[in-house]
Amino acid sequence: xxxxxxxxxxxxxxxxxxxxxxxxxxxxxxxxxDKVTYIGKASGKNRYGTFYKGKEVFAHxxxxxxxxxxxx
Numbered sequence: 001x002x003x004x005x006x007x008x009x010x011x012x013x014x015x016x017x018x019x020x021x022x023x024x025x026x027x028x029x030x031x032x033x034d035k036v037t038y039i040g041k042a043s044g045k046n047r048y049g050t051f052y053k054g055k056e057v058f059a060h061x062x063x064x065x066x067x068x069x070x071x072x
Contacts, residue, residue, distance in 0.1 A: 001064065002018055004019075007033070007037070008058045013055065024064060037050050
């Protein structure tokens with residue numbers, strides 16, 4: 001089974017990260033998102049945000065691909 005984590009940054013850049021997983025749980029998307037992002041202070045502002053590769057995150061989503069290998 002494969003999970004595709006999509007991260008959309010404030011500047012409009014979209015990253016798709018693929019992960020192979022053995023079993024699905026309701027929190028898998030949040031766990032993967034927390035693994036690759038960090039909390040930091042937004043530049044020049046008195047607030048905190050979530051960042052990926054030094055850029056602020058706008059949104060994220062997950063897609064689960066349950067297809068098996070070898071089926072055409």
